[in-house]
Amino acid sequence: MDDILSKSTTANTGEVLEENAIGALWQICFVANSFVFPIYAQFDKEYEISRMEFVVLFVLSHRDCLMAWEICRMTGLPKNNISRGIQKLETKGLISRSPDPKDARRAMVTTTEKGHILFDKLLAAYTKRADGFLSLLDENDKADLDRIMVKLSKFMPTIA
Amino acid sequence: MDDILSKSTTANTGEVLEENAIGALWQICFVANSFVFPIYAQFDKEYEISRMEFVVLFVLSHRDCLMAWEICRMTGLPKNNISRGIQKLETKGLISRSPDPKDARRAMVTTTEKGHILFDKLLAAYTKRADGFLSLLDENDKADLDRIMVKLSKFMPTIA
DNA sequence: TATGTCAAGTCCCATATGGGACTATTATTT
């Protein structure tokens, strides 16, 4: 019988995953991690912005103002993490919080001008990287991907 | 002018993301997190298996035996994390390590019988959840998704 | 054989993370 070592074919990255239905979701996670880790490392290094801070800014860039719990729902991230992200951003003057006069528990979060300026830089880096990934796809692929991801996003978790 | 609060449309989960090319990758990450967090929480609660342990078992289920650095490359995860996962699994008797006689730095990792038995349960839960997600897609979608994810997986990072 | 370089894993440490308890406020029920 062969040496035990010979059983190991030199596996390439992501290779494992190209198999069945289960593989599709594994691969989604794999691609997501591959995309997101280097970007967040870059944000941290270049701008001292953490993942949670970026997430808050990103979501806010699509709505003028939001409450923390809305950001949680939109991102699927736990509220304590979002809370911390918001606190950091506020400390840095990148967002501002205005308490809801009708409900003292709530506060609306808005990006400040300073926050917009920084976010533009972050988004440029983000977009550049995203384009790098998507450049592997043709136009049909991109359309399919959009359609599929919209469908999949409907399957929502309820994260505390 | 309207109350500041009225600016906030009640945003639904994942809604932000359905916009442009940048949104596609955001959405991939969103779906990935939505899929993966509850499953790992379940694994931790029901089987006391951590994410890293599952990842190692998962990858090993596709290859008879592998070395740690191969698992890193296939998963894109840092080697210290994988190292810890392997250590835990070995302690529990779910995998075994046989040192490479030709290179004392290396060790081949193999799933034990006990490991296989546990992994079957984990995989059943994983598959069930994956099927839940994928049930939102029709057959064309699934085929498209597979094709696209294989393409995207080629855009590989080099993670330490 | 000495020497420098690289590779596989492990270890240490500072930070990020998520669960759950807690506070403060509002909504609902009686």
Place this chain on the structure above:
DNA sequence: AAATAATAGTCCCATATGGGACTTGACATA
């Protein structure tokens, strides 16, 4: 109105994570 539940957000704490230093061993070159 009082009592109870529910909600937004924060805090605490134990664990997970990733960067980087370190150890050990292999390999290339002299």
